[in-house]
Amino acid sequence: MVGVLLATHGCLAKSFIDSVELIIGQKKLIDCVCLSQGDDIQEFSNKIKQKIKEVDEGEGVIVFTDLFGGSPANIMIQIINDINYQHKVYCITGLNVPMLLNLLMLREEKNISLENLYEQSYKAGVSGIYKVNDLFKLKEE
Numbered sequence: 001m002v003g004v005l006l007a008t009h010g011c012l013a014k015s016f017i018d019s020v021e022l023i024i025g026q027k028k029l030i031d032c033v034c035l036s037q038g039d040d041i042q043e044f045s046n047k048i049k050q051k052i053k054e055v056d057e058g059e060g061v062i063v064f065t066d067l068f069g070g071s072p073a074n075i076m077i078q079i080i081n082d083i084n085y086q087h088k089v090y091c092i093t094g095l096n097v098p099m100l101l102n103l104l105m106l107r108e109e110k111n112i113s114l115e116n117l118y119e120q121s122y123k124a125g126v127s128g129i130y131k132v133n134d135l136f137k138l139k140e141e
Helices: 012-024 041-055 071-081 097-106 114-127 132-136
Strands: 003-009 030-035 061-065 089-093
Touching (some): 003 041, 003 097, 012 097, 030 071, 041 071, 061 071, 061 114, 097 114
Parallel strands (some): 003 061, 061 089
């Protein structure tokens, strides 16, 4: 099974896990790393690497970060570009509930590849965003 790691600023990652588990129940091979004010970036990077190892059963890991250009995403860029890194890892920025729910449900299917999960999760994240007023033609007050 593909592992899942959430790496975000503040406690956002933990809250995402709590939210999806409220909807679909507790899941295995999912964890988070939260960056707090004043944390050492190298220590945070080491925590991410350790958590990737912990959730990787050999099928790879998808890491979600909150913000492209933020420290968690920048660390993931370094990890992905490290030719000596020994885990197969994909990263998606802009974490939202639809993409995380999609991944957690799809990864339990037999014969679904890491690459397919990566693509489907991204698509679910994008398609899960709506401009509600435009969708229902509600009047602004």
